[in-house]
Amino acid sequence: MAFEVPNMLFALPEMLMLAMCCIVLLVVAFTGNRQINLVHALSQLSLLITFLTVFWMMGEGGLTFSETYIKDPLSDILKLAICLVNMLVLSYSYSYLQARKLLQGEFYVLALFATLGMLVMVSAHHFLTLYLGLELMSLCLYAMVAMQRDSFAATEAGMKYFILGALASGMLLYGMSIIYGVTGELGIQAIAVALDTEELNQTVLSLGIVFLVIGIGFKFGAVPFHMWLPDVYQGAPTAITLFVASAPKIAAFALLIRILTEGMGDMLSVWRDMLIMLAVLSIILGNLLAIAQSNLKRMLAYSTISHVGFLLLGVLAGTQAGYAAALFYTLVYALMTLGSFGMILLLSREGFEAEEIEDFKGLGQRHPWHALMMLLLMFSMAGIPPLAGFYAKLGVIKSVVDVNLLAVAIVAVVMSVIGAYYYLRVVKVMFFDTATDKPHIAATTSMQYLLSGNVLAVLLLGLFPGSLFALCSRIFS
Amino acid sequence: MEKLLFYFFAGILLFAATMVITVRNPVRAALFLVLAFFTSAAIWLMLEAEFLAISLVLVYVGAVLVLFLFVVMMLDIDTSALKEGFTRYLPLGLLVAVLIVLELIAVLGAANFGLDQVPVPEGSDESNTKTLGRLLYTVYVYPFEIASVILTVAIVAAITLTLRPNKRKTQDPAEQVKVRSKDRVRLVKMASEKRQDGKGKP
Numbered sequence: 001m002a003f004e005v006p007n008m009l010f011a012l013p014e015m016l017m018l019a020m021c022c023i024v025l026l027v028v029a030f031t032g033n034r035q036i037n038l039v040h041a042l043s044q045l046s047l048l049i050t051f052l053t054v055f056w057m058m059g060e061g062g063l064t065f066s067e068t069y070i071k072d073p074l075s076d077i078l079k080l081a082i083c084l085v086n087m088l089v090l091s092y093s094y095s096y097l098q099a100r101k102l103l104q105g106e107f108y109v110l111a112l113f114a115t116l117g118m119l120v121m122v123s124a125h126h127f128l129t130l131y132l133g134l135e136l137m138s139l140c141l142y143a144m145v146a147m148q149r150d151s152f153a154a155t156e157a158g159m160k161y162f163i164l165g166a167l168a169s170g171m172l173l174y175g176m177s178i179i180y181g182v183t184g185e186l187g188i189q190a191i192a193v194a195l196d197t198e199e200l201n202q203t204v205l206s207l208g209i210v211f212l213v214i215g216i217g218f219k220f221g222a223v224p225f226h227m228w229l230p231d232v233y234q235g236a237p238t239a240i241t242l243f244v245a246s247a248p249k250i251a252a253f254a255l256l257i258r259i260l261t262e263g264m265g266d267m268l269s270v271w272r273d274m275l276i277m278l279a280v281l282s283i284i285l286g287n288l289l290a291i292a293q294s295n296l297k298r299m300l301a302y303s304t305i306s307h308v309g310f311l312l313l314g315v316l317a318g319t320q321a322g323y324a325a326a327l328f329y330t331l332v333y334a335l336m337t338l339g340s341f342g343m344i345l346l347l348s349r350e351g352f353e354a355e356e357i358e359d360f361k362g363l364g365q366r367h368p369w370h371a372l373m374m375l376l377l378m379f380s381m382a383g384i385p386p387l388a389g390f391y392a393k394l395g396v397i398k399s400v401v402d403v404n405l406l407a408v409a410i411v412a413v414v415m416s417v418i419g420a421y422y423y424l425r426v427v428k429v430m431f432f433d434t435a436t437d438k439p440h441i442a443a444t445t446s447m448q449y450l451l452s453g454n455v456l457a458v459l460l461l462g463l464f465p466g467s468l469f470a471l472c473s474r475i476f477s
Numbered sequence: 478m479e480k481l482l483f484y485f486f487a488g489i490l491l492f493a494a495t496m497v498i499t500v501r502n503p504v505r506a507a508l509f510l511v512l513a514f515f516t517s518a519a520i521w522l523m524l525e526a527e528f529l530a531i532s533l534v535l536v537y538v539g540a541v542l543v544l545f546l547f548v549v550m551m552l553d554i555d556t557s558a559l560k561e562g563f564t565r566y567l568p569l570g571l572l573v574a575v576l577i578v579l580e581l582i583a584v585l586g587a588a589n590f591g592l593d594q595v596p597v598p599e600g601s602d603e604s605n606t607k608t609l610g611r612l613l614y615t616v617y618v619y620p621f622e623i624a625s626v627i628l629t630v631a632i633v634a635a636i637t638l639t640l641r642p643n644k645r646k647t648q649d650p651a652e653q654v655k656v657r658s659k660d661r662v663r664l665v666k667m668a669s670e671k672r673q674d675g676k677g678k679p
Binding site for chain 1: 580581584585589590615616617618619620623624626627629630631633634636637638641
């Protein structure tokens with residue numbers, strides 16, 4: 001095979017990120033936890049540098065590193081989103097982790113390496129790099145979930161996540177090996193070409209796709225591969241739940257798009273049925289089970305499952321508009337998750353986790369501004385206009401209707417009405433129940449401002465969804 | 478002859494793999510895993526993938542499994558706790574397993590993956606090691622680098638989860654030398670107990 005010298009410049013964000021990971025690792029190794037503020041600042045700086053580099057390099061793109069790496073508008077926008085989301089996650093987590101003695105250098109090292117894994121995944125255009133990026137990210141996440149060693153729930157969550165995650169990775173690998181067996185290719189583009197030009201064995205291809213979909217479904221947490229999600233979300237310390245819940249979903253979206261639509265685009269009729277099953281089950285089960293929860297983190301976990309179902313709706317439509325709607329949904333979902341888990345972090349203080357819905361009782365009297373923010377978030381998640389969540393839901397449902405999958409769309413609409421119940425319950429508890437005590441807010445002022453900004457972004461995106469929507473459509477065109 | 482050898486090794490491999498998950502004793506399971514690795518190395522040798530075969534034996538059998546055996550021997554694994562619920566979940570598990578196996582056989586059987594379906598790749602004259610080395614550092618240099626990052630993360634994660642600075646058991650020789658017998662031994666006088674049921678002599 002002739003070897004072409006790769007265009008290394010395309011991978012500059014990853015290289016900078018890796019270099020910064022190593023610097024932070026060294027700083028942590030030599031200063032321990034004494035200079036934790038320096039480590040925090042360095043981590044934020046590395047995310048910022050990566051963000052700016054990606055932003056600066058937007059535009060031209062292409063395949064490089066022997067077609068294992070791709071730089072295209074999709075990878076650019078997802079990388080920007082991942083860096084931004086992780087910067088917010090680190091800022092929100094600071095005081096929570098500090099109060100629980102979890103503010104260790106290792107947290108930052110693992111978070112940065114996980115970010116690197118996400119960047120690799122987003123830019124991967126080869127089964128090998130996709131898998132390696134996924135593993136890099138997942139390994140960090142497993143360790144982060146189990147970091148609170150004294151907590152039984154966190155250790156159990158970490159163990160569950162690890163075992164089920166390893167199983168899912170195995171499934172994904174098996175699917176990839178079957179696809180390789182049929183097409184003789186591992187590169188996404190080469191597979192797409194092979195599917196397009198050659199007469200291949202459809203039965204075996206379908207079997208391979210089944211395993212791929214299982215692997216992807218697990219990483220998203222779609223029913224019936226959702227078992228790990230509520231336990232991990234509830235068991236892990238809230239700051240780490242926030243990390244697991246937000247940016248990895250953006251990376252998983254890249255995994256889905258690269259494998260199913262860019263690689264297996266010709267097999268749409270095969271994987272569409274599987275995704276319909278996953279999406280409908282996720283929407284139904286996620287919404288119904290969320291009603292029964294009294295723990296807010298667990299409720300948000302089930303609501304995540306239903307959001308994943310909605311996101312899959314856009315992809316299974318199989319149209320460019322559908323992919324764009326799914327991308328919009330992913331970005332909005334990441335923002336809303338940041339806000340809602342951020343709110344739990346904001347109200348938590350030393351020795352107290354604001355993770356029960358009861359803990360939000362009377363928030364409207366205690367802290368009207370924060371209660372208003374939470375109200376906006378819950379309304380957005382329920383899909384009430386004029387918030388971003390509404391346009392996200394509208395977009396995916398519209399794309400499903402456009403391809404004449406009316407039954408699926410009806411299920412989605414009915415279930416989102418049912419889902420509104422548990423979001424509104426939180427609002428009711430906040431505004432119509434009286435508070436039992438009036439604790440102060442321990443979070444730093446900067447975090448309160450950031451969180452407010454985050455929620456107002458959700459509102460702004462709802463009032464003016466046009467620009468982001470246009471951006472998403474331009475990427476898939 | 479080659480076919481015969483393949484079936485011989487494949488048979489042993491399947492047997493060893495089944496034993497790994499069915500034997501009671503974890504040490505035996507690990508030893509069967511060694512056997513499974515050896516036979517798969519033999520199959521790779523027959524495919525003319527010498528480098529992979531040798532590295533499988535060296536890395537997995539030589540290093541990883543020896544460590545694994547150490548860990549298994551040091552851990553006190555309660556096998557009865559592991560078996561809990563085994564019979565309860567057996568019917569469902571068996572049903573699912575049989576279904577999956579049947580489906581896989583139907584798809585991956587001789588009809589789709591038979592010898593006439595998949596052309597035998599042409600052997601190359603070049604050495605296996607050389608080809609692999611060249612590919613790793615040229616075409617697959619990017620995945621190769623990521624793999625190295627993953628290994629770094631693995632060690633960071635392992636240390637994060639196991640090292641606890643404030644609970645470390647360390648020895649202080651000075652303290653050990655200074656110790657006196659009365660620091661360690663305490664003599665306690667106790668009255669002899671009477672038997673509760675009143676039978677026999679106290």
